[in-house]
Amino acid sequence: MTTAVVRAPAKINLGLSVGPLREDGFHELATVYMALDLHDTVRVTARDDDQVTVTVQADAREGDEAVAVPVGPDNLAVRAVELLRGAAGFTGGVDLAIRKVIPVAGGMAGGSADAAAALVGANHVWGLGWERDALADLAADLGSDVPFLLHGGVGIGTGRGEKISPVLSRGRYGFLVVVAREGLSTPSVYAEFDRLEPDPEVPHVAPELMAALRGHDTERLGEHLANDLEPAALSLRPELDRVLQIGLDAGALAGIVSGSGPTCVFLIEDDADAAMLTAALWASPGCADVIHTHGPAAGARVIA
Ligand code: ATP
Numbered sequence: 001m002t003t004a005v006v007r008a009p010a011k012i013n014l015g016l017s018v019g020p021l022r023e024d025g026f027h028e029l030a031t032v033y034m035a036l037d038l039h040d041t042v043r044v045t046a047r048d049d050d051q052v053t054v055t056v057q058a059d060a061r062e063g064d065e066a067v068a069v070p071v072g073p074d075n076l077a078v079r080a081v082e083l084l085r086g087a088a089g090f091t092g093g094v095d096l097a098i099r100k101v102i103p104v105a106g107g108m109a110g111g112s113a114d115a116a117a118a119l120v121g122a123n124h125v126w127g128l129g130w131e132r133d134a135l136a137d138l139a140a141d142l143g144s145d146v147p148f149l150l151h152g153g154v155g156i157g158t159g160r161g162e163k164i165s166p167v168l169s170r171g172r173y174g175f176l177v178v179v180a181r182e183g184l185s186t187p188s189v190y191a192e193f194d195r196l197e198p199d200p201e202v203p204h205v206a207p208e209l210m211a212a213l214r215g216h217d218t219e220r221l222g223e224h225l226a227n228d229l230e231p232a233a234l235s236l237r238p239e240l241d242r243v244l245q246i247g248l249d250a251g252a253l254a255g256i257v258s259g260s261g262p263t264c265v266f267l268i269e270d271d272a273d274a275a276m277l278t279a280a281l282w283a284s285p286g287c288a289d290v291i292h293t294h295g296p297a298a299g300a301r302v303i304a
Contacts, residue, residue, distance in 0.1 A: 003045045004124040008117035008149055008300035009035035010108040012175070012258050012265050014213075014221070018193060018228040019203035026144070026160040027190065030203035032167065032210075033145075035152040036295040038177065040102050040113050041303075042077060044121025047093035054078050054096040058104075068104045068183065069111075076111040077118035080142055084119055087138055088128050094121075103289070105183025107233075107259030109145040116149035116300040124302050132299075136164070152299025154213060156205055171216035172294050174271050176252065178243055178281050179289040180262035184236060189260035192232035200228070222254030222267045233261030239285040240264060250280035262286070 011033045019028035047053075054077060056069045069075065073082075077096050085092065096118055102110035119135045122128075132150055139146035144161035154169040193200075212220035234241050240257060243264045247255040251273055252266035266281070268274060274292045281290045 002125040003043060004121040004302045005304040006042050006044060006117040006121040006300055007039045007303050008042065008113035008120075009152055009297045010038040010102040010110065010113060011035055011145060011148060012108065012295070013227060014225055015206055015209050016227045016229060016259065017203035017205065018197075019200050021194065022160075028203055029144075029157060029159070029161045030205045031157045031161055032154065032205055033148045033157055034154050034173075034295040035149065035297040035299060036175065036293050037297045038102055038108070038291060038293045039297075040110060040117065041099040042114055042117035042121055043097040044118060044125055045095040046125040047095060049093050050091055051093040052078050052081055052096070054098065056098045056100060058100040069098075069100065076115040076142060080115035080118040080139070080146075081122040083138060083141060084122050084128070084135075085126070088126070088130070090126055090128065092126055094125065103177075103179040103183075103263055105185065106179060106263035107184070107186070107257070107261045108177075108263055109149060109259070112143045112145040113149050113300070115139065115142045115146050119150070120300045120302060150299050153296045167210065167213060169213040169296060172296070173218060173221065174268045174274065175293050175295065176247070176266040176268060176274060176277055176281060177258070177291040177293060178247070178264040178266070178284060178287055179291065180237070180240075180286045181288040182262070182286065184233060184260060184262045186260040189229055189232050189236065192235050193229055196231055196235065197228070218267065218269060219253060225254045225256045225267065227256045227259070229260050230257045233257045237262050243281070243284040243287070246280055246284045247277065250277045252277060
């Protein structure tokens with residue numbers, strides 16, 4: 001039986017500029033993604049029949065995430081392999097075993113990561129030979145973040161976030177990720193954004209952010225982290241304001257809500273600061289976990 005073990009990264013949005021609502025119901029975005037060393041792992045095993053099965057194992061964390069992840073046709077990884085075999089005219093099946101580390105409904109694209117991993121794994125075990133760009137084109141139908149998670153590194157996302165161009169970025173950065181006990185639904189955060197910001201400007205990428213990444217200027221990067229969804233996430237979950245303040249008071253260079261939240265991400269200057277900051281953040285309201293990680297990381301890839 002052919003098996004591939006695939007790792008796919010979480011993402012953060014270093015910049016997330018949200019523009020007007022489009023006719024298709026999505027907002028026009030300009031975002032700068034970075035893939036992180038925080039990964040889900042998906043074991044993809046080819047089957048003799050045409051069934052697609054999925055199991056989900058989650059890290060023990062307050063709030064038992066596995067409960068929130070569907071284990072049927074709604075799982076994004078299942079949808080991904082079904083989309084691929086339809087597009088490839090293939091008839092085989094697979095077993096998908098997902099090991100979740102990326103917080104669920106945390107604004108870090110965990111479901112999209114599993115979809116990206118499933119695409120790479122099924123392509124491998126079925127011997128389809130699709131190029132990464134072809135998988136990324138297909139992936140856009142699954143979710144706006146999936147094409148970026150196939151590419152990894154640092155990238156600009158435009159359209160609804162699915163059109164990716166690579167970004168020149170030097171060096172690595174350290175982050176602390178504060179996982180909340182209770183997730184926030186992405187559509188509800190966008191609905192709150194629409195209420196707070198009925199007439200947004202055309203979205204743009206800050207040139208200062210690009211310059212900081214080019215020059216590996218951590219301090220400057222911290223000054224220009226920005227997320228237009230943050231006011232909406234704070235409005236729905238006011239305690240996140242306190243989380244951000246605790247991280248800054250404890251010495252983080254910058255802190256932002258990640259994507260649609262409620263995960264908060266802190267940029268840190270030095271790994272030596274991580275232990276003290278972690279202790280302070282553990283005491284913040286609604287905290288389920290604090291994860292020390294780094295970026296950028298590679299996109300979804302076969303590791304075994
Ligand atoms: P994004 O940042 O892409 O908007 P998110 O990181 O906030 O998403 P996800 O963890 O991707 O949120 O999950 C959002 C919802 O998608 C979950 O509540 C769950 O019901 C559903 N879902 C479907 N498949 C998966 C999967 N493989 N892993 C996690 N959630 C999944």
